[in-house]
Amino acid sequence: MSTLDHVGNLFAFAGGLGMFLYGMNVMADGLQKTAGNKMRQLLGYLTNNRFLGVLVGALVTAIIQSSSATTVMVVGFVNAGIMNLTQAAGVIMGANVGTTITAWLVSANEWAGALKPEFFAPLILAIGAFIVTFSNKQKLSQKAEIAVGFGVLFIGLSFMSSSIGVYQSSPVFSKAFEILGGNPFLGILVGAVVTAVIQSSSASVGILQTLAMKGIVNWRSAVFITLGQNIGTCITALLSSAGANKTAKRAAVIHLSFNIIGAGIYGIIMTIFFGVFDNLAMQHITSTEISIFHSIFNVSVTVLLFPFANVLVKLSGLIIHEEPEDEEDEEVEEMVLRHLDPRILETPSFAVENAVKEVVRMGDIVLKNMKRVTKEAMNPQPSEKQLDKVFRDEKVINHLETMITGYLVKISNLALTEKQSKIVTDLFYTISDIERAGDHVENIAEFMQMKHDDKIAFSDLAKDELHKMTAQVIKTFDYAIRAIENDDVEIAKQALMGEEEVDRMEKQYRKQHIERLERESCVPEAGVIYIDMMTSLERISDYADNIANYIIDENEK
Structure with missing residues (x-):
């Protein structure tokens, strides 16, 4: 040869x-x-x-x-x-x-x-x-x-x-x-x-x-x-x-x-x-x-x-030795994508599933911040430590938006079914809505800090209105995040009804607030902060409405 x-x-x-x-x-x-x-x-x-x-x-x-x-x-x-x-x-x-x-x-x-x-x-x-x-x-x-x-x-x-x-x-x-x-x-x-x-x-x-x-x-x-x-x-x-x-x-x-x-x-x-x-x-x-x-x-x-x-x-x-993590390590850990990993891209169905889980985690961080803000709003003297946690977690939310967006870009280039492609597209919009909701939570924390620094006091009625509206907004936003987590249309519809209730409350409380200003039972400085907080709460509810509509649209077409 x-x-x-x-x-x-x-x-x-x-x-x-x-x-x-x-x-x-x-x-x-x-x-x-x-x-x-x-x-x-x-x-x-x-x-x-x-x-x-x-x-x-x-x-x-x-x-x-x-x-x-x-x-x-x-x-x-x-x-x-x-x-x-x-x-x-x-x-x-x-x-x-x-x-x-x-x-x-x-x-x-x-x-x-x-x-x-x-x-x-x-x-x-x-x-x-x-x-x-x-x-x-x-x-x-x-x-x-x-x-x-x-x-x-x-x-x-x-x-x-x-x-x-x-x-x-x-x-x-x-x-x-x-x-x-x-x-x-x-x-x-x-x-x-x-x-x-x-x-x-x-x-x-x-x-x-x-x-x-x-x-x-x-x-x-x-x-x-x-x-x-x-x-x-x-x-x-x-x-x-x-x-x-x-x-x-x-x-x-x-x-x-x-x-x-x-x-x-x-x-x-x-x-x-x-x-x-x-x-x-x-x-x-x-x-x-x-x-x-x-x-x-x-x-x-x-x-x-x-x-x-x-x-x-x-x-x-x-x-492989495990070492205890200090607080700084925990903060770094928050910044890391927990449910997304490059290896999972090998299996598109898992990649989409876990992208949803990471978006839910991002939404839960916003919810955690909202609950912190609600708790501190009821305190005569808000905790600087708790407000700092709100600002820190807002940085985490911004970082996660960037990282998840990059991951969704990679997923969108995989061989996906029509339903999976629709989910990925909606997740792009969802993380933007969640990040904006987080911005408004941060705004509320800043308004509270301003209120405390300038020694401005709300009337008991104004406090009660803020408490009720914040509770309703948290409930509505939670429904929206749970709808993503469970891909559940019925939960999404609960979020839509919650958003309608927030709109009703906002109109009613704004009217009552103007009446208080006219009676001079509320000082203008407090009134400005009150209106700004109400506006931020209403916007958060609007984002929850957007998210819920994505879920309904994915399942009813």
Whole structure:
């Protein structure tokens, strides 16, 4: 065989590998878009019950075809405060089980007979490509993406298989795998490094299976390389946790320690096993047999370590030390997006869901400020400390508006459904309304400070009116935020009715205030501040009305 032939085979293998990785990515994206809401519902079932966590982890990974992607999402959820470490440990264990489905899919070329995927892959690719190109229906196009990914994946496998087949009797390959099989640590290292480089254990196992189909790989080397692949897949989560909080880093460490312990246990067992059954160790392994071992390994390690999940959580705490936060750290923490994390952008349905949660948190900070202001308005001498907290939280609200806006821009560029696109658009308007409401709360705090500094007193009647109107505004704004949180039209309608009541009260109290001025029972200085406070309260109610209408519009069209 000439040098040109060798180079051609190398190019064919590289191209096949590229198609395999790209096909896996496209198929996973299509599955995520199609089943995104179902994944959200699955994660909604998570409690502190680790068994449910394992099932959910396995199902989600089977859907998106990547344990690395699932674990990265888990790191993101932990970082965003959506999931605790006990839940994360269960999902991570389940992810290792779910990832075995890809190996079975690849090995189907051996055991599926006339129905082997490689045979139908070109037709499936063609059908999917035609639908993606000519269909205007979003849901149908998303399902067609799965078909395109499936077809490209198996055509890539075919390329790799045919390019490597000419070397199946080559002594170089047999010697290489003999060395890898003879040294367990080297075999595990190679498996870990290759998987870390391509950041997918499913893909690296698929490459190993392609070599096995041509009779190049022996049992001993395949087993140790597979163990290494399970360690190498942790690199994605570790890299993902680099910019996350310490709890998220602990989730990545749980993933790594789980796979290292599992690989260590099986490494010892299989070394002893091959020492006894030496003849089997050097026999060629098939792609199906790799699938069987891969499944047995991941399922048995999960069963074995499942009772020790809390031990893994504690171990992660020893590796990543938690330090108590001071008040300054807490203030910085307020500025951070708790529910939004770049990792969640991998799954659009989760990204939208958590954007809503972050907007709700922003609204709740405004509500907290309003309650502070209401409490201090009733005090003869407002607390400087409490008013300072109002001003500090207003800075947090402004900062969150900027950060959430940037995140919504990223979400808007994802593949969203029509309803999700509408939600994201409305969230842009919502955060603007919430920020403006926060500005008016700050204005009220400033009016109170001015009133105190200038020693201006309100009449008892004016205090009573302000108290009633503030209570109604808080109630109305709370209805609006809860409507966002629960996507509830009925709660939104409560906010609209609350806003009408605020308008009625504002007109009535303004009229009564003018009458007091005419009777000279109220000094002009107090009257100016009173009117300004009433105006700010009425504006806050208007913003609540806007927010409620967004929710009604999203659900009734």
